[in-house]
Amino acid sequence: MSKIIAIANQKGGVGKTTTAINLAASLAVLEHKTLLVDADPQANSTSGLGFEPRNIKTSIYECIINDINPQDIILNSETPNLDLIPAHIDLVGAEIEMINLSEREHMMKRVLAKVRDQYDFVIIDCSPSLGLVTINSLTAADSLIIPVQCEYFALEGLGKLLNTVKIIQSRLNPELDIEGFLLTMYDSRLRLSNQIVEEVKTHFQQMVFKTIIQRNTRLGEAPSFGQTIIMHDANSKGAINYLNLAREILQKNELTKISRSEKIVDIV
Numbered sequence: 001m002s003k004i005i006a007i008a009n010q011k012g013g014v015g016k017t018t019t020a021i022n023l024a025a026s027l028a029v030l031e032h033k034t035l036l037v038d039a040d041p042q043a044n045s046t047s048g049l050g051f052e053p054r055n056i057k058t059s060i061y062e063c064i065i066n067d068i069n070p071q072d073i074i075l076n077s078e079t080p081n082l083d084l085i086p087a088h089i090d091l092v093g094a095e096i097e098m099i100n101l102s103e104r105e106h107m108m109k110r111v112l113a114k115v116r117d118q119y120d121f122v123i124i125d126c127s128p129s130l131g132l133v134t135i136n137s138l139t140a141a142d143s144l145i146i147p148v149q150c151e152y153f154a155l156e157g158l159g160k161l162l163n164t165v166k167i168i169q170s171r172l173n174p175e176l177d178i179e180g181f182l183l184t185m186y187d188s189r190l191r192l193s194n195q196i197v198e199e200v201k202t203h204f205q206q207m208v209f210k211t212i213i214q215r216n217t218r219l220g221e222a223p224s225f226g227q228t229i230i231m232h233d234a235n236s237k238g239a240i241n242y243l244n245l246a247r248e249i250l251q252k253n254e255l256t257k258i259s260r261s262e263k264i265v266d267i268v
Helices: 016-029 044-048 060-065 091-097 104-113 132-140 158-171 191-207 217-225 237-252
Strands: 003-007 034-039 082-085 121-126 143-149 177-184
Touching: 003 016, 003 132, 016 034, 016 044, 016 082, 016 121, 016 143, 016 177, 016 217, 016 237, 034 044, 034 060, 034 132, 044 217, 060 091, 060 104, 091 132, 104 132, 121 132, 132 158, 143 158, 143 191, 177 191, 177 237, 217 237
Parallel strands: 003 121, 003 143, 034 082, 034 121, 143 177
Antiparallel strands: none
């Protein structure tokens, strides 16, 4: 049975899309068949895997609004075991077009139900908002990863997101769990970064991933080449961080027995 994980935070610039792309790629490299769903009108996950959004004729928008079979639009990435359901700017209009639909919060769930059993993991890159498309994504998901950047105002807006999660759990998707809070953009040289780490761990304790995503130039470069960090530079800190995150998720879900050599790598 596959697991659907949404990556969401209504605050932009927290490493949400970077996490969606590179977590999906890391799970794929670890030989778990993975589908990345771009549910953001900016289509950054689509371009981050090397596809030009302007050339996308059929996207997640058509699947939601026009009932197109997602199987017909899945794209194969350069990374083995990693597929993509792309996005397009048209997805902006879905917010309005879904308003009058019956059970409008369940449209994404219906779409993914047609393909989820073909994959071990489905990763949804949500838009930086708490609009209807994001609510659809959370209704379809089994769990949620919340990226939190190690910068000022890190916890700003998290209360609103967590309230939305509680509403979805009570009304739309009682099975939705928080997979964890992921600390991103960490710089060990900065006192502020270390303060944010301690603050988030104090607030959320065991819900915080042990893996922390460090600031890394190669990680920032990769999308401009249309590549995941593993394809761009497999030896970089960013690649090691996201492989560690994938391994931590696999361990948490008891989906694999990891050998000593594959366990989380410490980075000095």
